[in-house]
Amino acid sequence: MMFQDFTMAHVYYMLNGLLWTIGLALIALTGGSIAGSVLALMAVSRNKLARRIAKLYIFVVQGTPLLVTLFIAYFGANYVGVDVPPLVAISIAFSFYAAAFLGEIWRGSINSVPMGQSEGSHALGLSRVDSMRFIIIPQAVKIATPPTVGFFVMLIKNTSLASVVSITELTRTSQIVSNATFKPLQVYLLAALFYFLVCFPLTIVSRRLEKRLHKS
Amino acid sequence: MTSSQQEATPIIRANKMNKFFGVFHALKDIDLTVARGETVVLCGPSGSGKSTLIRCLNALENHQKGELEVAGVQLTGKRREIDMVRRKTGMVFQSFNLFPHMTVLENCMIAQMRVKKTSKEDARKVAERFLARVHIPEQAGKYPAQLSGGQQQRVAIARALCMSPEVMLFDEPTSALDPEMVREVLETMVELAREGSTMICVTHEMNFARKVANKVVFMDQGSILEIAKPDDFFTNPQHERAKEFLAQILH
Numbered sequence: 001m002m003f004q005d006f007t008m009a010h011v012y013y014m015l016n017g018l019l020w021t022i023g024l025a026l027i028a029l030t031g032g033s034i035a036g037s038v039l040a041l042m043a044v045s046r047n048k049l050a051r052r053i054a055k056l057y058i059f060v061v062q063g064t065p066l067l068v069t070l071f072i073a074y075f076g077a078n079y080v081g082v083d084v085p086p087l088v089a090i091s092i093a094f095s096f097y098a099a100a101f102l103g104e105i106w107r108g109s110i111n112s113v114p115m116g117q118s119e120g121s122h123a124l125g126l127s128r129v130d131s132m133r134f135i136i137i138p139q140a141v142k143i144a145t146p147p148t149v150g151f152f153v154m155l156i157k158n159t160s161l162a163s164v165v166s167i168t169e170l171t172r173t174s175q176i177v178s179n180a181t182f183k184p185l186q187v188y189l190l191a192a193l194f195y196f197l198v199c200f201p202l203t204i205v206s207r208r209l210e211k212r213l214h215k216s
Numbered sequence: 217m218t219s220s221q222q223e224a225t226p227i228i229r230a231n232k233m234n235k236f237f238g239v240f241h242a243l244k245d246i247d248l249t250v251a252r253g254e255t256v257v258l259c260g261p262s263g264s265g266k267s268t269l270i271r272c273l274n275a276l277e278n279h280q281k282g283e284l285e286v287a288g289v290q291l292t293g294k295r296r297e298i299d300m301v302r303r304k305t306g307m308v309f310q311s312f313n314l315f316p317h318m319t320v321l322e323n324c325m326i327a328q329m330r331v332k333k334t335s336k337e338d339a340r341k342v343a344e345r346f347l348a349r350v351h352i353p354e355q356a357g358k359y360p361a362q363l364s365g366g367q368q369q370r371v372a373i374a375r376a377l378c379m380s381p382e383v384m385l386f387d388e389p390t391s392a393l394d395p396e397m398v399r400e401v402l403e404t405m406v407e408l409a410r411e412g413s414t415m416i417c418v419t420h421e422m423n424f425a426r427k428v429a430n431k432v433v434f435m436d437q438g439s440i441l442e443i444a445k446p447d448d449f450f451t452n453p454q455h456e457r458a459k460e461f462l463a464q465i466l467h
């Protein structure tokens with residue numbers, strides 16, 4: 001058996017995987033952010049049923065290993081008989097996963113705005129919706145920014161789990177290149193560098209925001 | 217209702233009002249009438265229910281038994297009544313509760329624009345007028361964190377006044393302040409009282425009570441024990457508990 005040399009073609013192939021990684025993360029972030037904000041609002045609403053549903057959802061999804069969630073989405077889609085491409089099933093699974101974590105982060109942020117703020121706005125006659133919109137949420141956003149960026153970074157790295165169901169994202173393409181070239185160390189070091197180059201700027205942004213938060 | 221009739225009806229009318237926190241009986245058979253234009257000082261030992269009572273008056277807490285009418289609205293727990301009462305009352309808190317992400321001016325404008333649907337221009341004018349009235353017109357562009365405690369509390373007073381409330385509620389407005397700032401806030405409150413505002417103040421500032429209160433309400437363990445004119449209350453308190461309380465705070 002002959003091994004290929006580790007060439008630029010392989011690097012391009014891995015870069016292509018990196019694009020999928022970024023795409024997957026973006027889909028999960030978008031879907032997760034939309035569902036996560038609904039969950040957070042449900043979790044702080046006055047409606048007991050809405051609160052229960054949100055808490056149960058967060059509890060169940062946070063309590064399930066991401067890998068298991070991915071398997072369920074991947075095999076579940078086939079099982080039900082709907083012909084969804086694996087990529088779609090996996091994107092949905094990541095969105096569900098992100099929704100639970102973002103929902104929980106944002107619920108906590110809303111709740112950590114001091115009680116006096118909503119009392120102050122209610123005493124002025126502001127409705128609950130206005131109080132949320134103009135007083136509570138703007139303050140919660142500040143509190144939520146560092147942990148949210150932190151979760152984004154984690155999510156980007158966790159997309160590597162999609163490799164086990166053959167999504168050709170960065171980790172999967174690296175495996176393939178590694179098998180073909182038998183240069184696992186070089187290949188995975190390069191993969192690590194790619195992940196780092198995507199995540200590092202986010203970490204920097206997060207640090208900056210955190211500092212600015214401490215000042216104000 | 218004609219305006220003279222409205223003048224005549226009391227702003228607050230509580231009749232055998234009771235409030236429970238779970239099984240804890242926080243307010244017991246509260247009877248209290250406050251006329252328009254009056255300044256009432258609420259005092260009593262810690263935990264006696266002063267905050268709870270004043271928070272019932274703008275429905276931040278709801279009572280469970282008895283009647284409570286505020287500014288002509290009977291409070292029975294309905295959303296519409298609560299909204300109406302909150303429009304007609306203003307509240308100043310011990311901890312100011314200013315909105316930290318808004319400038320002083322914005323703090324004073326947001327409720328005017330959202331609740332009263334005042335235009336931005338008019339809201340700004342009203343805000344500037346009341347900031348001048350509490351003697352801090354020059355702070356309008358700053359954020360609350362850039363002001364001293366006394367200035368913050370005066371912003372809170374101006375913010376409430378911008379809504380032209382029929383009654384102002386104060387819950388220990390000077391207790392969180394350094395001594396040198398207490399005076400500036402009290403002076404503002406004295407001016408308000410002298411201009412004829414209706415005010416209910418939880419405070420231990422007995423000089424304030426002497427100067428402007430029409431009556432002093434003494435509470436203990438969730439009950440009103442005594443309602444008297446300030447002079448009578450200070451020179452000749454009727455209840456043993458009131459005597460002890462006065463001895464403590466006047467030393």
Ligand SMILES: Nc1ncnc2c1ncn2[C@@H]1O[C@H](COP(=O)(O)OP(=O)(O)OP(=O)(O)O)[C@@H](O)[C@H]1O
Pocket residue numbers: 237240242260261262263264265266267268269
């Ligand atoms: N949300 C609540 N849940 C349960 N108990 C409460 C609640 N708020 C107040 N209480 C209780 O009700 C009683 C009256 O409290 P309140 O805050 O009205 O007293 P206060 O007279 O304002 O005292 P202070 O001078 O310390 O402010 C206290 O025993 C307090 O523990």
Ligand SMILES: [Mg+2]
Pocket residue numbers: 266267268388
């Ligand atoms: Mg109190």
